[in-house]
Amino acid sequence: MKTAKVWRLGMGDMQILPGSRHRPPMKRPIWIIVLVLFVCVFLICAYIYPPKSSSACSIFSSRRCQSTDGWLPPVHAKEYTDDEIASHVVIRDILNRQPILSKNPKIAFMFLTPGSLPFERLWDKFFQGHEGKFSVYVHASKTKPVHVSRYFVNRDIRSDQVVWGKISMVDAERRLLANALQDPDNQQFVLLSDSCVPLYKFDYIFDYLMYTNISFVDCFKDPGPHGNGRYSEHMLPEVEIKDFRKGAQWFTMKRQHAIIVMADHLYYSKFRAYCQPGVDGKNCIGDEHYLPTLFQIVDPGGIANWSVTHVDWSERKWHPKSYRAQDVTRELLKNITSIDVSVHVTSDEKREVQSWPCLWNGIQKPCYLFARKFTPGTLDNLLQLFSNYSSP
Numbered sequence: 001m002k003t004a005k006v007w008r009l010g011m012g013d014m015q016i017l018p019g020s021r022h023r024p025p026m027k028r029p030i031w032i033i034v035l036v037l038f039v040c041v042f043l044i045c046a047y048i049y050p051p052k053s054s055s056a057c058s059i060f061s062s063r064r065c066q067s068t069d070g071w072l073p074p075v076h077a078k079e080y081t082d083d084e085i086a087s088h089v090v091i092r093d094i095l096n097r098q099p100i101l102s103k104n105p106k107i108a109f110m111f112l113t114p115g116s117l118p119f120e121r122l123w124d125k126f127f128q129g130h131e132g133k134f135s136v137y138v139h140a141s142k143t144k145p146v147h148v149s150r151y152f153v154n155r156d157i158r159s160d161q162v163v164w165g166k167i168s169m170v171d172a173e174r175r176l177l178a179n180a181l182q183d184p185d186n187q188q189f190v191l192l193s194d195s196c197v198p199l200y201k202f203d204y205i206f207d208y209l210m211y212t213n214i215s216f217v218d219c220f221k222d223p224g225p226h227g228n229g230r231y232s233e234h235m236l237p238e239v240e241i242k243d244f245r246k247g248a249q250w251f252t253m254k255r256q257h258a259i260i261v262m263a264d265h266l267y268y269s270k271f272r273a274y275c276q277p278g279v280d281g282k283n284c285i286g287d288e289h290y291l292p293t294l295f296q297i298v299d300p301g302g303i304a305n306w307s308v309t310h311v312d313w314s315e316r317k318w319h320p321k322s323y324r325a326q327d328v329t330r331e332l333l334k335n336i337t338s339i340d341v342s343v344h345v346t347s348d349e350k351r352e353v354q355s356w357p358c359l360w361n362g363i364q365k366p367c368y369l370f371a372r373k374f375t376p377g378t379l380d381n382l383l384q385l386f387s388n389y390s391s392p
């Protein structure tokens with residue numbers, strides 16, 4: 001049954017129950033017409049002589065008028081589907097629960113790679129002496145990696161093929177999260193690629209990630225072709241264009257958020273169906289849109305909106321800048337670690353620059369803990385420089 005119709009009046013909003021909507025209008029008894037006329041006259045009077053208190057309200061319903069703002073739905077109130085309501089209660093409950101604190105908190109380093117990791121020796125140096133405070137997971141999608149570091153041996157998880165741009169990339173991320181979540185000590189989950197390197201010593205990165213309760217998931221609104229241009233209306237009603245977001249793939253995530261990613265089937269299935277290259281005539285890239293959009297919908301205040309993995313897009317090519325051996329200097333690393341403002345540029349003609357300070361628990365700090373893309377030939381330079389990495 002239809003309930004109430006809301007009329008907008010100059011003095012505020014009131015609710016009127018229209019007469020029976022089930023009868024054909026021709027057969028309406030005359031008294032209904034008289035009643036409607038009476039109500040109209042009353043409303044005009046109420047408009048011309050606005051009541052000082054809620055006297056007009058009290059004639060309709062004194063109980064409801066006490067908190068007009070409280071019960072009126074927003075102008076474009078969304079009606080949620082059963083699945084959305086079910087999904088929201090689960091996610092709300094996960095977010096409202098106090099996280100179970102582990103006595104021995106660890107960071108899960110999750111490597112997404114085609115095969116062997118060119119920087120394993122560098123990571124080995126990075127992890128040395130910090131046993132018990134980290135765990136390593138490797139998802140190798142093409143060839144079985146040859147490991148040279150004891151921290152990586154036997155850390156390969158069961159993997160599957162990954163095609164760039166396709167949802168299989170998101171599936172690999174979920175697989176890594178699921179494996180890493182099996183260890184209850186893992187409190188933070190870091191996604192890294194084979195071309196990623198650490199910018200600081202272990203302790204600095206550990207404290208940076210452990211002593212904050214937000215996830216570093218990159219997220220911004222891009223009205224251009226590489227942002228909203230990839231949105232498909234087939235994602236409605238769950239995913240509206242106003243919530244569609246873009247962000248870099250490389251995240252760090254707190255445990256609660258990793259569980260939410262496991263629990264989400266609703267939004268994931270929309271992206272699996274409608275955010276793939278070539279679907280609906282768009283070039284949607286699941287790993288750039290699914291997580292930013294999911295968190296924009298379920299916990300926008302819980303993410304930092306920038307990624308702690310630096311990448312240089314300044315050449316404005318299809319792929320970011322790749323560093324070669326001669327590029328890797330103290331100065332380069334110093335430049336990257338001194339950045340404390342996060343910058344996003346929209347992909348439309350306006351090329352609008354959105355920048356905000358990198359706030360860590362309210363304090364402006366360097367934005368980046370890791371960087372990519374480094375070619376394998378940079379390893380020796382990086383190993384040398386690593387002994388000199390400073391902790392600000």
Ligand SMILES: *[C@@H]1O[C@H](CO)[C@@H](O)[C@H](O)[C@H]1NC(C)=O
Binds near residue numbers: 300302
């Ligand atoms: C991230 O952006 C959203 C808006 O999209 C905002 O609500 C949220 O507060 C931001 N997060 C932080 C940590 O500032």
Ligand SMILES: *[C@@H]1O[C@H](CO)[C@@H](O)[C@H](O)[C@H]1NC(C)=O
Binds near residue numbers: 213214301302303
């Ligand atoms: C982080 O924790 C503090 C204190 O426990 C709380 O005030 C704040 O709202 C939390 N922030 C987020 C994003 O959960």
Ligand SMILES: *[C@@H]1O[C@H](CO)[C@@H](O)[C@H](O)[C@H]1NC(C)=O
Binds near residue numbers: 332335
């Ligand atoms: C470092 O930053 C300075 C100042 O922005 C710039 O002139 C220089 O070319 C940068 N060096 C490297 C190696 O990126």
Ligand SMILES: *[C@@H]1O[C@H](CO)[C@@H](O)[C@H](O)[C@H]1NC(C)=O
Binds near residue numbers: 385388
């Ligand atoms: C490391 O630091 C020392 C002293 O600060 C300096 O003399 C040395 O050249 C640095 N090594 C590299 C590879 O930058």
